[in-house]
Amino acid sequence: MSLIQINKVTKIYDGTAVPVKALNNVDLKIEAGEFTAIVGPSGSGKTTLLNIVGGLDIPTSGNVIIDNVDISTYKPDELVNFRLHHIGFVFQAYNLIPVFTAKENVEFIMLLQGLVKAEREKRATELLNAVGLGDRVNNKPSELSGGQQQRIAVARALASKPSFVLADEPTANLDSATADSLLDLMENLNKEFNMTFVFSTHDQRVISRAHRIITLHDGAVERDELIKQNQ
Amino acid sequence: MLLSLAWRNIWRNKRRSLIIIAAIAVGLLCGLFASAVMFGMGESLINSTIDRDLGHIQIHTKAFEDDKLLTDTIPSVQKVLSDIKSQPNLIGASARLIIEGMISSATSSGGVRITGIIPEDEKKVTSIHNQIVAGSYFENEDANQIVLGLKLAENLGIRERSKVVLSFQGLDGTIIYGAFRVTGIFRTESTMFDRSTVFIQENDILSLLSTEPIYHEIAVRLNSVQNVDTVYANLRKKFDDLSIKSWKELAPELKLMDEMIGLQLNIFLGVILFALLFGITNTMLMSVMERIREFGVLMAVGMKRRKVFSMIILETIILSLVGGVVGMILASITIAYFGFAGINLSAFAAGLSEWGLGTILYPVLPISFYLSITVMILLTAVFSAIYPAIKAIKLKPATAIRTF
Numbered sequence: 105m106s107l108i109q110i111n112k113v114t115k116i117y118d119g120t121a122v123p124v125k126a127l128n129n130v131d132l133k134i135e136a137g138e139f140t141a142i143v144g145p146s147g148s149g150k151t152t153l154l155n156i157v158g159g160l161d162i163p164t165s166g167n168v169i170i171d172n173v174d175i176s177t178y179k180p181d182e183l184v185n186f187r188l189h190h191i192g193f194v195f196q197a198y199n200l201i202p203v204f205t206a207k208e209n210v211e212f213i214m215l216l217q218g219l220v221k222a223e224r225e226k227r228a229t230e231l232l233n234a235v236g237l238g239d240r241v242n243n244k245p246s247e248l249s250g251g252q253q254q255r256i257a258v259a260r261a262l263a264s265k266p267s268f269v270l271a272d273e274p275t276a277n278l279d280s281a282t283a284d285s286l287l288d289l290m291e292n293l294n295k296e297f298n299m300t301f302v303f304s305t306h307d308q309r310v311i312s313r314a315h316r317i318i319t320l321h322d323g324a325v326e327r328d329e330l331i332k333q334n335q
Numbered sequence: 336m337l338l339s340l341a342w343r344n345i346w347r348n349k350r351r352s353l354i355i356i357a358a359i360a361v362g363l364l365c366g367l368f369a370s371a372v373m374f375g376m377g378e379s380l381i382n383s384t385i386d387r388d389l390g391h392i393q394i395h396t397k398a399f400e401d402d403k404l405l406t407d408t409i410p411s412v413q414k415v416l417s418d419i420k421s422q423p424n425l426i427g428a429s430a431r432l433i434i435e436g437m438i439s440s441a442t443s444s445g446g447v448r449i450t451g452i453i454p455e456d457e458k459k460v461t462s463i464h465n466q467i468v469a470g471s472y473f474e475n476e477d478a479n480q481i482v483l484g485l486k487l488a489e490n491l492g493i494r495e496r497s498k499v500v501l502s503f504q505g506l507d508g509t510i511i512y513g514a515f516r517v518t519g520i521f522r523t524e525s526t527m528f529d530r531s532t533v534f535i536q537e538n539d540i541l542s543l544l545s546t547e548p549i550y551h552e553i554a555v556r557l558n559s560v561q562n563v564d565t566v567y568a569n570l571r572k573k574f575d576d577l578s579i580k581s582w583k584e585l586a587p588e589l590k591l592m593d594e595m596i597g598l599q600l601n602i603f604l605g606v607i608l609f610a611l612l613f614g615i616t617n618t619m620l621m622s623v624m625e626r627i628r629e630f631g632v633l634m635a636v637g638m639k640r641r642k643v644f645s646m647i648i649l650e651t652i653i654l655s656l657v658g659g660v661v662g663m664i665l666a667s668i669t670i671a672y673f674g675f676a677g678i679n680l681s682a683f684a685a686g687l688s689e690w691g692l693g694t695i696l697y698p699v700l701p702i703s704f705y706l707s708i709t710v711m712i713l714l715t716a717v718f719s720a721i722y723p724a725i726k727a728i729k730l731k732p733a734t735a736i737r738t739f
Contacts, residue, residue, distance in 0.1 A: 151737075160635055160733040181639060188637025195736060199632040203343035208336070215336045216637050264637065 105172055107267060107300055108134040108157060113166035115152050115323075126152040127163070128323040136267070137298040139291065139332075141305050141314035148320040150304040151272065157302065158191055158270045159183040171267050188216055192261030196273035198253040200245040206232060206256045207241040213263040231259040235289055251282030258289060268300035275307045287313050337642070341649040345657075348622070352654060355618045359611055359658025360665060363708065366607040367666035370600040371698035372678070377596045378699050379692055381582070381589050383524045386462040388532070389582050390429070390554035391563045392570065394419075397578045399551050405434055405506060408549040409577065418573055419555055424562040427459025430550040432540055436503030438483075438533060440491035447487065447533050449501055451540035460556040463521050463534065470495040470519040479539050481515035484529025485522040493517055501533070505544055513543045524693045597704075604708060608715040615719035619651050623723040630727050631735025640728040647727055651720035652713060659712035663705055673698045 110132040117124045127149045134140055142150050155161035156168055159175050160183075167176035175186055187193075200209045210228040219227075232241050235255040237248075245253050254274060261269045271290070275283035291313060293299045303310050311317060315332040318325060345352050385391060394415065399407035409415060412430060419428045432451035437444055454473035458464050463482070464472035473480055481499060488494060497517045505511040515535060523529055541548060557566055563581050570579045583590040623630070630643060677695040680687060684694045 155733040158635070160731075160736075184634065184637055184639050187635065193632075193636055195632065197628075199628065199736065201340070201629065201633075203340065203347060208339075212336065212340075213636055216639075216642070260636070 106133040107136040107138075107171065108132070108302075109169040110134075110153075110157065111167050111169070113153075113156060113163040113168065115149075115156060115161070116164045126323050127156070129166070130320075130323070130325055132318065132325065132328070134268075134300065134302060136300050137294070139294045139301050139313070139315040140318060141303045141311050141316070142318045142320060143305060143311055144320035144326070147322075149323040150320055152323075153320065154270055154272055154302070154304045158193065159187045188213070188264060190267045192264060192266035192269040194254070194257045194261050194269060194271035194274045196276045198245065198250070198257050198277075200253055200256055200260070202245050205242045205244055206237060206248070206259075209245070209256055210259045210263050213260055217264060227263060228259075231262055232256070234262075234293075235259045249282070250277055251279075251286060254278060254282075254286055255289060258286070258293070262293070262299070268302060271301060271303045271305075273305055273307070274303065275305070275310055280309065283307070283309050337646055338649065341646055341653055344622070344626075344646075344650050345654050348625075351618060351621065355614055355654060356658040356661060358614055359655060359712075360662035362607050362611050363604075363659060363662025363712075364665045364669065366604045367663065367700060367704075367708070368669050368673075368698065370604065370704065371666070371670040371674070371700040372696065373596055373600055374700055374704075375674070375696050375698040376692060377592055379524075379696060381586075381593060383693060384586055384589060385560075385582055387523045387525065387528055388461060388554075389585055390460045390556045391560065391582055392555040392557075392567055393580050393585055394553040394555070394570070394574065395551060395578045395580075397576075400578045403433070403435065403551075405504065405544075405551075408551055409553065412548070412550050412553070415553065415574065415577070419553065419570065422555075422566045422569060424558045424566065426556040426558055427456060428553055428555045429453065429456040429460040430537075431457075431552040431554065432537055432549060433551045434503045434540070436501055438487070438491065439500045439502070440493045440497065442492045443490060445487070445490060445530075447483075447501075447531055449503060449540070450532065450534050451537040452534055453537055457534070460554045463523070466521045466523050467519050468522045470517065472519050472521075473534075473536060474518075477516075477518075478536075479513065479515045480518040481533055481535050482519035482521060483517060483533040484531075485520050486526045486530035487533070488517070488520050490530060495520060501535070506546060511543050513539070515539075524687070600704070601707060601711075605711060608711050612715050612719045615651060615655060615716065616722055618654070619647065619720055619723040620726065622650070623647065623727045626727075627730060627735050627738045630730050631732045631738065634730070635732040635736055644724045644728050647724035648717060648720045651723075652716040655712050655716035655719070656709075659709065663708065666700075667705075670698050670700055 110130055113127055113130045115127040117126055130153065142153060144150050156163050163176055167174050171190060175183065178186060201212065204212060207228045210231055211224040214224040214227060229241065232238050235258055237252060237255055240248060240252060275286060278286060287310060290301055294301055305311060317329045317331060319327040394409065396407045396409055416428060416430060429452060434449045436447060436449045438447045468485055472482055493499060495517055498514055499517060500512055500514050502510055502512045557563060567579060567581045633643060674697050677697050680696050681694040687694060
């Protein structure tokens with residue numbers, strides 16, 4: 105069974121004067137350990153697909169099965185719980201909690217999971233060391249560079265021990281060197297811990313590192329290329 | 336950690352938080368100080384009434400309560416007095432002989448309440464001896480001394496050492512006349528009392544009545560108003576054939592005023608907090624609107640709506656409590672200062688004395704009032720936070736994350 109199964113998913117936004125079909129009968133399977141990029145021009149449905157896979161939105165028709173669970177039938181509160189335990193998120197604008205330190209930002213997810221303080225602190229320290237920020241644990245986001253903030257966001261995404269990480273344009277706000285360094289980090293995590301990463305991106309630097317590239321066009325899968333076999 | 340997050344969120348926009356904290360603090364300072372002034376007035380009125388005449392508890396026969404007849408005297412009065420003196424927390428008990436009569440000077444006359452007392456006992460119960468403005472309060476044992484109020488002295492056109500005549504009905508119904516020399520003039524906070532009450536020594540009135548000692552009233556003074564209920568219950572149990580009344584029953588208007596002041600002040604502060612509610616709501620709403628993306632992220636990564644709601648309520652409670660505590664501290668310092676130094680209201684002396692109030696007002700606020708204010712602040716905070724919190728939890732994470 106695949107880690108993520110997207111079965112005939114259609115999403116229509118009908119809140120506008122003219123209903124918009126953002127996804128049209130999308131069928132996809134993503135296996136554990138993949139390092140996959142979803143690409144396509146603006147309006148192709150990347151974000152919508154990511155939202156649906158991430159349990160942030162529900163399909164108009166079709167279903168999404170993650171870890172053998174059909175999340176399309178979940179109520180909002182059940183989705184929140186599912187996201188907390190199964191999905192890690194990395195956002196384009198880092199989106200860290202500005203009043204928390206790096207360590208507290210990573211710890212916070214574990215707090216929501218109900219982990220005890222000692223366990224939270226231990227894991228947060230380990231993760232920050234793993235993303236190369238062991239010496240910045242007590243810095244607030246405003247005291248860190250964009251690349252450092254995005255590394256904390258990666259650590260935060262991994263803190264809940266998710267089944268996979270969804271990264272929405274993670275390098276869009278980073279310069280080349282920082283983006284490369286972040287991609288190295290994520291590739292290492294993929295390789296060492298078999299962590300599944302699914303990116304939505306326009307960025308050629310990300311696309312060039314992806315093991316699989318899914319191209320969307322007008323809400324449908326136009327191409328699905330396997331560049332490199334999972335290890 | 337949620338508490339820590341809420342606390343830090345408050346200080347993200349220091350200026351805005353400080354403004355609303357200052358608004359709450361100043362609102363409470365003014366409200367609490369005004370309340371303390373009102374409470375102080377009430378306390379002053381109650382205490383001066385208790386001090387002047389009433390005592391904490393009074394004992395009469397039930398018949399005297401209704402008819403005020405000279406013959407309605409307390410039976411076995413020495414036994415009653417001895418039982419009263421065995422009560423805990425007692426300062427003193429004064430047996431009084433009371434007659435409604437007339438007082439006449441060379442130029443005028445008027446109706447008065449003649450109170451026959453044993454001065455040493457009376458001194459333990461009331462404070463008239465401390466309010467003498469001319470002469471003295473039965474300092475020697477000369478016969479036929481009378482101590483009366485300044486207002487009555489003015490009405491009668493008399494002064495210290497003047498002679499007056501008291502006339503009243505005797506036990507057998509005949510009118511008795513007695514000449515007295517004014518040895519003391521008092522001025523209390525109540526002009527009404529000062530123009531209608533005279534004190535004479537019990538021996539003088541007993542000899543005019545040609546009778547053995549008789550008493551119509553025993554006034555009891557305790558060391559604190561807090562102990563009234565216990566002694567009152569003891570005395571009621573012991574003397575079920577007598578009328579035992581506490582100051583609240585003797586002066587129901589004071590009891591009513593006491594209760595009304597509490598109620599009115601709670602309403603008054605409620606109105607202040609209601610006005611502040613809109614300010615707090617506005618502040619929290621701005622804070623929520625500035626953090627739409629953050630709430631989106633929190634909900635996306637797994638924070639339940641219930642927790643987001645709680646966090647905003649918690650932020651508002653902390654914000655309001657900080658303002659509330661600052662306001663209460665400032666208010667308690669201000670009240671303590673004026674409670675010690677007093678507020679001089681001598682410019683309104685005439686009007687105040689008509690109401691039985693002194694010219695120096697000492698603001699006071701019971702601890703229980705601070706507790707009720709704390710509860711009111713908490714309620715205000717919760718009500719203020721509801722709308723912003725609903726706004727936050729209605730956000731869709733997928734949309735909120737992309738809000739800039």
